[in-house]
Amino acid sequence: MSQSGIGIAVTGSGSAVPIHSLDNDKLSQIVDTSDEWIAARTGIRSRRLATPEESLTTIASQAAQGAIAMAGLTPMDVDLIILATSTADDLFGSACQIQAELGAQKAVAFDLTAACSGFVFGLVTAAQFIRTGAYRTVLLIGADVLSRWVDWSDRRTCILFGDGAGAVVIQANDRDRLLGFELRSDGTQNQYLNLACQPQPYDLLEDLTIGRGSFQPITMNGQEVYRFAVRRVPEVIEKALFRANLTVEDVDWLLLHQANQRILDAVGERLHIPAEKIISNLASYGNTSAASIPLALDEVVRSGKIQPGDTIAASGFGAGLTWGAAVFQWGR
Ligand code: COA
Secondary structure (H helix, E strand, C coil): CCCCCCEEEEEEEEEECCCEEEEHHHHCCCCCCCHHHHHHHHCCCEEEECCCCCCHHHHHHHHHHHHHHHCCCCHHHCCEEEEECCCCCCCCCCHHHHHHHHCCCCCEEEEECCHHHHHHHHHHHHHHHHHCCCCCEEEEEEEEEHHHCCCCCCCCCCCCECEEEEEEEEEEECCCCEEEEEEEECHHHHHHEECCECCEEEEEECCEEEEECCECCCEECHHHHHHHHHHHHHHHHHHHHHHCCCCHHHCCEEEECCCCHHHHHHHHHHHCCCHHHECCCHHHHCECHHHHHHHHHHHHHHCCCCCCCCEEEEEEEECCCEEEEEEEEEEC
C-alpha cells in the first residue's frame, strides 16, 4: 500500500482488432515461408492487419469503450488516459484524439512509448498517479499497428507482427491490487530491435542541410531478442514477485507479452509454472506489441477464466530494449 493509503484496482478490460486477417498460408504468397515453419518456430497461425481506413485511434477507442463499460463507468468519469503505443497516427501523440473520440472531456491524455513493454510500463505509471492521490480513474490503452512499419519482403520479421488494441480501467481502491513490479531498460542493446528514424538529407539553404522525416522498417536480430527474452523475463518476474512478497506458487496466471509460443514455454519452464496457467492467444493475433497483454487479458476475463482476486504475473519485453513485470490481482 502507498504512503497515501490509496491502492489501485483493475476494474474493466476491453479489446478490438482490425477486421482483416492474414493466415500463414496467405503470407506464404508474399514471402518464401510456410505455415509449418511459422507455426513450429513461433506458434503464430494468423494475424489481423489494419486497412488504411482503420486507424490506431479507431481500434484503441473501441477497446477503451469496452473497458469503460465493463468498469460500469462513462468516459466522463476518466481522469487520465495513457496510450501505450509505438505506432501513433500522429507523431505528436494519439491519446488526445482518443480522448476526443470517446468524449472524455475531463481526462488529460498522453502517449507513452516503451514498445512491447508499453502496457506494463503504463500500468505502473497509472498506479503512481492514483497512489499519490492525483487521479482516481485511469484508462490505460495498449495499441499498435506495426503492419505499417514492417518490411513485407523480410520473412524473418514480417511473419511475427499483427495489429490490435487492448485497454483496462484502473481505479483508486481501498485495497491495493498492484502487489509488486519491476521495470528495466538497456539502451546498449537497442540495435537488436528497432524502428529507427532515417532522416533524408534536405538542402534547406546552400550551407544548411537538415534531415527530413522518414523511418526505416522494423529491423531485428531474432536470435539475440529470443535469448534476451528467455533470460530477462523470468528474472524480472521473480523480482516483482519478491517485491510482492509472493512466490511462483502464488501465481494463478502468467500473462506474458505474446511474442512467440517458444518464449512463453521457455519462461514457464524456467519459473516452473505449468502450461495451463500460461495465457496464450498469439496463434490468432501474432505479436501485437503494446496491445498483446491487454488483448489476451480481455479475452480470458470475458471467457470467465480469470476470476476476481486471481493473481496475475504480467511481463512485457521488447524494443529499447525494455522489459518489466507487474504482479496484480484482477478486480476490486
Ligand atoms: N520462413 C522460412 N524460413 C525462414 C523464415 C521464414 N519466415 N525466417 C527465417 N528463415 C530461415 C532463415 O533464412 C534461416 O535459414 P538459413 O539457415 O538457410 O540461413 C533459418 O530459417 C533459421 O533462421 P533463424 O533466424 O536462425 O531462425 P530462428 O530459429 O532464430 O527463428 C525467429 C527466427 C524470428 C522465429 C526467432 O529468432 C524468434 O522468435 N526470435 C524472437 C523474436 C521476437 O519475439 N521479437 C519480438 C520481441 S518483442
